[in-house]
Amino acid sequence: MPSIDKIKTILVIGAGTMGHGITELAAIAGYKVYIADINNEIIKSGLEKIKWSLSKLHEKGSLKESVDSVMSRIIPVVNTDSQGNFTKDFENAIKDSDMFIEAIPERLDLKQNLFKFIDKNRKADTIMATNTSSLPITEIAAATSAPELVVGMHFFNPPPLMPLVEIIKGEKTSDETVSVTYQIAKNFGKQPVIVKKDVPGFIANRVLARFLNTACWLAYKGFYSTLEIDSAVRYGLNFPMGAFELADYSGIDVFYFVNKAMIERGFKMKHCPLFEQKFNAKELGMKTGKGFYEYPKPGAYVRPQIPKELANKVDPVLLLAPAVNEGAWLLENDVATKEDIDKAVMLGLGWPKGLFEFADDFGIDKINTALKQLKDLLGDQDFEPTKMLKDMESKNELGRKTGKGFYEYKKIEEVSKKTILIKYEKPIAWIVLNRPNRLNAISPDMIKELGEALDELELNDDIRVLIITGAGRAFSAGADVTAFAGITPMQAAIFSKKFQELTLKMEFYAKPIIIAINGYALGGGLELSMSGDIRIASENALLGQPEINLGFIPGAGGTQRLPRLVGRGQSKLLIFTGDNISAKDAYALKLIDKVVPPERLEQEARDLALKISEKPPLALMAAKLAIEQGLESNIWAGLNLEANLFGLLFSTEDVAEGVTAFLEKKKPSFKGK
Numbered sequence: 001m002p003s004i005d006k007i008k009t010i011l012v013i014g015a016g017t018m019g020h021g022i023t024e025l026a027a028i029a030g031y032k033v034y035i036a037d038i039n040n041e042i043i044k045s046g047l048e049k050i051k052w053s054l055s056k057l058h059e060k061g062s063l064k065e066s067v068d069s070v071m072s073r074i075i076p077v078v079n080t081d082s083q084g085n086f087t088k089d090f091e092n093a094i095k096d097s098d099m100f101i102e103a104i105p106e107r108l109d110l111k112q113n114l115f116k117f118i119d120k121n122r123k124a125d126t127i128m129a130t131n132t133s134s135l136p137i138t139e140i141a142a143a144t145s146a147p148e149l150v151v152g153m154h155f156f157n158p159p160p161l162m163p164l165v166e167i168i169k170g171e172k173t174s175d176e177t178v179s180v181t182y183q184i185a186k187n188f189g190k191q192p193v194i195v196k197k198d199v200p201g202f203i204a205n206r207v208l209a210r211f212l213n214t215a216c217w218l219a220y221k222g223f224y225s226t227l228e229i230d231s232a233v234r235y236g237l238n239f240p241m242g243a244f245e246l247a248d249y250s251g252i253d254v255f256y257f258v259n260k261a262m263i264e265r266g267f268k269m270k271h272c273p274l275f276e277q278k279f280n281a282k283e284l285g286m287k288t289g290k291g292f293y294e295y296p297k298p299g300a301y302v303r304p305q306i307p308k309e310l311a312n313k314v315d316p317v318l319l320l321a322p323a324v325n326e327g328a329w330l331l332e333n334d335v336a337t338k339e340d341i342d343k344a345v346m347l348g349l350g351w352p353k354g355l356f357e358f359a360d361d362f363g364i365d366k367i368n369t370a371l372k373q374l375k376d377l378l379g380d381q382d383f384e385p386t387k388m389l390k391d392m393e394s395k396n397e398l399g400r401k402t403g404k405g406f407y408e409y410k411k412i413e414e415v416s417k418k419t420i421l422i423k424y425e426k427p428i429a430w431i432v433l434n435r436p437n438r439l440n441a442i443s444p445d446m447i448k449e450l451g452e453a454l455d456e457l458e459l460n461d462d463i464r465v466l467i468i469t470g471a472g473r474a475f476s477a478g479a480d481v482t483a484f485a486g487i488t489p490m491q492a493a494i495f496s497k498k499f500q501e502l503t504l505k506m507e508f509y510a511k512p513i514i515i516a517i518n519g520y521a522l523g524g525g526l527e528l529s530m531s532g533d534i535r536i537a538s539e540n541a542l543l544g545q546p547e548i549n550l551g552f553i554p555g556a557g558g559t560q561r562l563p564r565l566v567g568r569g570q571s572k573l574l575i576f577t578g579d580n581i582s583a584k585d586a587y588a589l590k591l592i593d594k595v596v597p598p599e600r601l602e603q604e605a606r607d608l609a610l611k612i613s614e615k616p617p618l619a620l621m622a623a624k625l626a627i628e629q630g631l632e633s634n635i636w637a638g639l640n641l642e643a644n645l646f647g648l649l650f651s652t653e654d655v656a657e658g659v660t661a662f663l664e665k666k667k668p669s670f671k672g673k
């Protein structure tokens with residue numbers, strides 16, 4: 001039986017793109033490593049790359065040991081002679097090794113031939129791992145006498161930097177082999193996931209194939225341009241790269257071959273002709289100088305320009321639904337756990353959230369609707385929702401909004417006041433202006449209740465970010481004019497003061513406040529929104545300061561904050577005319593920070609709030625204070641404040657956490673201490 005304690009020496013076969021990276025990891029982890037390839041030149045080049053990479057790690061401080069000391073554990077072996085036969089040196093290296101990791105070209109015959117030779121010469125109970133990305137482990141294992149010792153160990157490129165390793169169980173792989181290989185991956189500093197069944201593409205490549213292929217078909221059929229899709233992916237979904245941008249970067253041929261191999265082995269997917277066209281035209285992306293984008297010359301990478309304002313043209317659910325469906329298939333067929341699937345897409349593909357986290361946030365009903373919509377748009381292409389997705393919808397397990405989806409969520413606690421509704425969706429809280437039949441007109445009661453709610457939430461440690469929005473079709477159409485009937489000038493001034501106090505409270509609030517403008521934001525409604533930190537508006541929102549039409553002027557900071565946001569002239573134009581402007585125009589004026597379709601407002605606000613909620617609370621508070629106070633004073637006072645706050649933050653535990661996590665390439669967990 002294989003045992004982790006017996007593994008002291010590892011033989012990596014193949015010194016190419018993946019092999020030299022894997023060798024580096026094994027050597028850093030303290031193993032003696034043989035690196036084998038077909039000739040000395042290739043091995044030499046691999047060793048040089050390892051040395052360069054180690055010296056970079058050493059410079060950064062993440063490698064404590066000297067480069068030479070790590071290199072001294074690596075032993076080169078030429079493994080074939082001029083006739084292509086395996087050498088005696090290789091045979092000896094095999095006899096001396098306790099584990100094998102193969103990273104030679106993706107050809108079954110080559111791999112089987114190699115595994116047969118290793119199997120014939122190895123010690124007992126030695127694990128034989130393959131880094132194949134598309135060949136079945138079971139078929140490679142069939143060339144050996146001990147398929148229980150053959151396992152998939154799928155690293156991602158470049159191995160030293162990419163944290164994910166998929167550990168794949170072939171049909172006959174033993175549990176001990178899987179568990180020892182898992183341990184080895186951990187010892188290499190990686191975060192492994194277990195793929196319990198030998199399915200084509202394992203986890204990450206299957207999910208990625210669905211996602212890219214859907215993007216590709218939507219572009220091929222002309223529903224959206226590649227730029228619109230990439231903008232939605234980069235700015236809407238916050239992926240590190242757009243779909244086509246990624247294809248260009250990694251090489252369109254890579255996806256073409258991997259998808260082809262997966263389809264040939266039973267993965268039900270209709271290859272998008274656009275990839276094939278690009279492949280046939282040798283427009284493979286960055287490496288050929290042209291793919292979906294153009295590059296200065298072959299191999300010269302310049303990040304494609306993708307306009308942010310196109311992000312709203314494509315509903316991101318449409319792009320992700322088939323990937324979620326694939327994830328559900330993997331779960332339904334017990335290929336991996338949902339935690340491992342989410343981990344694989346985050347660590348292997350760099351997605352900002354797990355697949356199922358996305359699904360729960362969008363809503364399972366929305367995923368199923370999107371799959372149906374794709375079927376209507378693109379024809380019958382395996383867009384049928386899996387049984388699991390259908391069952392979840394019928395059981396009302398729709399995700400975050402119903403408290404249960406792929407994951408369970410704490411029930412959203414709601415507290416209803418006379419004029420507002422507070423929803424505790426930890427770590428965020430929603431304050432909903434709740435007088436929908438009065439278009440959420442701001443009354444003295446509402447001002448009081450908003451102030452009290454803000455005070456309570458500021459001290460609530462479970463809440464990190466606030467979102468203020470309106471019920472019904474308005475954010476708020478303004479101050480409640482009925483309350484003005486017959487009031488004295490003194491009472492009006494007091495109303496104005498009270499409202500202003502509320503806006504100041506928001507501006508100097510200890511936590512970030514996002515304003516989700518769902519419809520009218522007029523008069524006092526706009527003034528309230530201007531005191532929040534970030535404003536997101538739905539496309540159908542209307543904004544303005546119409547007070548002039550009633551004979552008065554904005555009284556809750558409008559004459560002060562509007563010019564600070566849009567400048568003197570534009571604010572006078574708005575205040576003098578009392579005209580309303582659309583969300584799009586307000587965005588152009590920088591009065592709001594983002595415009596999204598109405599159906600996406602809630603989710604966009606939530607996504608942003610969740611993203612910010614993961615940041616260190618004290619640093620957020622300091623940043624907000626430095627910006628707000630700095631803007632109201634001169635630059636010397638502002639810089640002084642910034643330096644003091646900067647220094648102060650170094651007394652917090654969160655800075656220690658942030659720096660450690662950065663060095664250890666982990667996600668930090670900030671406590672606000």
Ligand code: NAI
Pocket residue numbers: 013014015016017018019036037038042079102103104105106107110114131132133134154155156157
């Ligand atoms: P590569 O072409 O860069 O390197 C393969 C190396 O194997 C070459 O140096 C070649 O000379 C050597 N080689 C060929 N036959 C050999 C033999 N019989 N014995 C010893 N060495 C031999 O290929 P790459 O990209 O490193 O891929 C290797 C494996 O890793 C493939 O199975 C591939 O599917 C998989 N993989 C590749 C990833 C990538 O992004 N490049 C990612 C994950 C897996």
